Amino acid sequence: SSSCTGTPTSTYTLASGLSTGTVYVKTITGGAVTLTANAPFGSANQVANVVGAVRTGECSFASSMNGQPQTITCPVSPAVSDVTRAFLVFQASLASTATTAANVRCRLASASSVECMRRTGAGAATVSWQVLESPTGLRVEHLPPTACGGAPSTLTLPRAVTPSRSFVLKSASNAGNNFDDDDTQAVVLSADGGTVTLGPGDCDTVQVQVVDL
Numbered sequence: 001s002s003s004c005t006g007t008p009t010s011t012y013t014l015a016s017g018l019s020t021g022t023v024y025v026k027t028i029t030g031g032a033v034t035l036t037a038n039a040p041f042g043s044a045n046q047v048a049n050v051v052g053a054v055r056t057g058e059c060s061f062a063s064s065m066n067g068q069p070q071t072i073t074c075p076v077s078p079a080v081s082d083v084t085r086a087f088l089v090f091q092a093s094l095a096s097t098a099t100t101a102a103n104v105r106c107r108l109a110s111a112s113s114v115e116c117m118r119r120t121g122a123g124a125a126t127v128s129w130q131v132l133e134s135p136t137g138l139r140v141e142h143l144p145p146t147a148c149g150g151a152p153s154t155l156t157l158p159r160a161v162t163p164s165r166s167f168v169l170k171s172a173s174n175a176g177n178n179f180d181d182d183d184t185q186a187v188v189l190s191a192d193g194g195t196v197t198l199g200p201g202d203c204d205t206v207q208v209q210v211v212d213l
Helices: none
Strands: 030-040 042-050 054-061 070-075 086-094 105-110 112-120 125-131 141-142 152-156 168-174 187-189 194-199 204-212
Touching: 054 070, 054 086, 054 112, 070 125, 086 105, 086 204, 105 125, 105 168, 105 204, 112 125, 112 194, 168 187, 187 204, 194 204
Parallel strands: none
Antiparallel strands: 030 042, 054 125, 070 112, 086 125, 105 112, 141 204, 152 194, 168 204, 187 194
């Protein structure tokens, strides 16, 4: 069936006298799947290229001692079909202990790119990222980069989510010299799912995603 809930089979027999038939394929992961049609007079193949739910990649910040902010763009290939059905997680690895270099924030900038930023380039850094996309059962609110620091502030989501099945992802860049308690402010989803509150802190810019399952 079209819902792929019946008993799975690896073959489909076309009844005598029919020239067409319908089959449905459910894959476990991304990759190329070959479908073969056999007849007494020959055979034919059809390749279905299945896009995986998760895209992964790495991109790097170059080492720079000029004290200027750095931004890199990482290509997402294949591109996601809908950014509101996809969310990003990442990890930045580097040797430097400077907060301005170590605190990296990233966002899913478009269907085909991840953008990452840090305040200074004191030492090279590698960002390992993953993007998960699901056409059903997942909706993501991507908030624009937002200045943070000081007193708590409230951000309104483009669309409200259901708090009981949602979680928040946050990354932040920092202009300070030390990483301590004021650099780890919480982001709290409201009871009605319409806003998030940024706690007090000393960050520079914060990037927030709210994932509704």
